[in-house]
Amino acid sequence: MPPPPDTLRRPTEMALAWKLVTEIDLLRLKTIARLHARGLLPDISWEDLLQEALMRVLTGARRIPAGVAPVVFIAGIMRSLRSEYWQCSGPAPPRKYAASGYRSYRTSELALEDSAPDPERSLIAMEELRVIERLFADDPVVLRILDALGAGLSAEQIRSTLGLSKTDYDSARKRMRRCLLREGLTCRPK
Amino acid sequence: MPAKVMQVFPQAALERILQSLEHELIEATDEEILEAAHALGMKPEMKGSAAFIGLRHPGARAPSSWVGPELLRRWLSDSQRIGIATAPRAAKRGPDGRRPPRPPKEPDES
Numbered sequence: 001m002p003p004p005p006d007t008l009r010r011p012t013e014m015a016l017a018w019k020l021v022t023e024i025d026l027l028r029l030k031t032i033a034r035l036h037a038r039g040l041l042p043d044i045s046w047e048d049l050l051q052e053a054l055m056r057v058l059t060g061a062r063r064i065p066a067g068v069a070p071v072v073f074i075a076g077i078m079r080s081l082r083s084e085y086w087q088c089s090g091p092a093p094p095r096k097y098a099a100s101g102y103r104s105y106r107t108s109e110l111a112l113e114d115s116a117p118d119p120e121r122s123l124i125a126m127e128e129l130r131v132i133e134r135l136f137a138d139d140p141v142v143l144r145i146l147d148a149l150g151a152g153l154s155a156e157q158i159r160s161t162l163g164l165s166k167t168d169y170d171s172a173r174k175r176m177r178r179c180l181l182r183e184g185l186t187c188r189p190k
Numbered sequence: 191m192p193a194k195v196m197q198v199f200p201q202a203a204l205e206r207i208l209q210s211l212e213h214e215l216i217e218a219t220d221e222e223i224l225e226a227a228h229a230l231g232m233k234p235e236m237k238g239s240a241a242f243i244g245l246r247h248p249g250a251r252a253p254s255s256w257v258g259p260e261l262l263r264r265w266l267s268d269s270q271r272i273g274i275a276t277a278p279r280a281a282k283r284g285p286d287g288r289r290p291p292r293p294p295k296e297p298d299e300s
Contacts, residue, residue: 016246024223024234027227027242031218125201125203125204132207146207177218182230
């Protein structure tokens with residue numbers, strides 16, 4: 001039975017009360033939120049990400065499609081919140097280099113975008129990659145899998161490139177999950 | 191040692207890795223989650239477990255970040271607010287090159 005409405009409720013409490021997620025799902029979402037909070041500035045915590053994602057579902061701003069598990073959908077919202085954060089807090093818009101001379105009347109057509117990555121974000125990303133590496137520092141197989149994942153390889157490509165059998169690959173994934181879950185459930189600040 | 195791809199495009203590499211790791215966490219079974227919690231000395235089965243710090247129990251967040259019943263009722267009955275949440279994002283900068291002003295905060299918002 002949902003709790004009485006005249007008490008303060010966190011979105012996580014409401015999600016439990018309305019049976020949107022189970023308690024184990026909440027723990028799973030906590031680990032995912034801590035993951036997606038990586039690389040964000042300190043003013044955005046994993047709690048902010050998760051509470052905001054849950055609030056969007058609870059208020060109806062985002063509706064769970066039929067056949068989609070709530071945990072999967074909420075994880076997707078957190079992923080898009082992360083993108084929204086970077087889009088809203090990013091640097092000035094990309095510089096455009098206008099054409100010179102007699103072609104200036106076609107400036108807008110010939111303008112080139114500076115596609116160089118934002119230096120600050122690159123530094124933050126590099127640091128987060130190092131942190132992730134340190135999580136799996138004792139597991140060279142997992143580190144090689146992470147390298148391949150970062151390069152955009154699929155599971156089959158990774159197994160083929162690294163010479164891993166399906167059993168070895170699944171075993172490495174299990175070790176990866178165990179490590180991620182332990183880090184994600186910890187109470188350490190992000 | 192990170193691959194060259196990570197060094198040249200760290201943001202893209204980080205996003206791909208996070209997406210893959212997210213998939214792993216979604217795939218994690220309930221047993222794996224409980225095993226990890228127990229390894230940390232937590233007992234999620236018990237009320238007030240440390241596993242739920244930041245979820246059911248406050249972490250470092252102030253009570254003002256919680257949703258009160260009045261604010262929730264206002265949100266649920268304000269179709270315009272829900273519309274704002276799903277409306278297209280406003281332009282970053284106006285014609286004068288300035289950012290548009292932010293909407294005023296709710297009294298209960300921090």
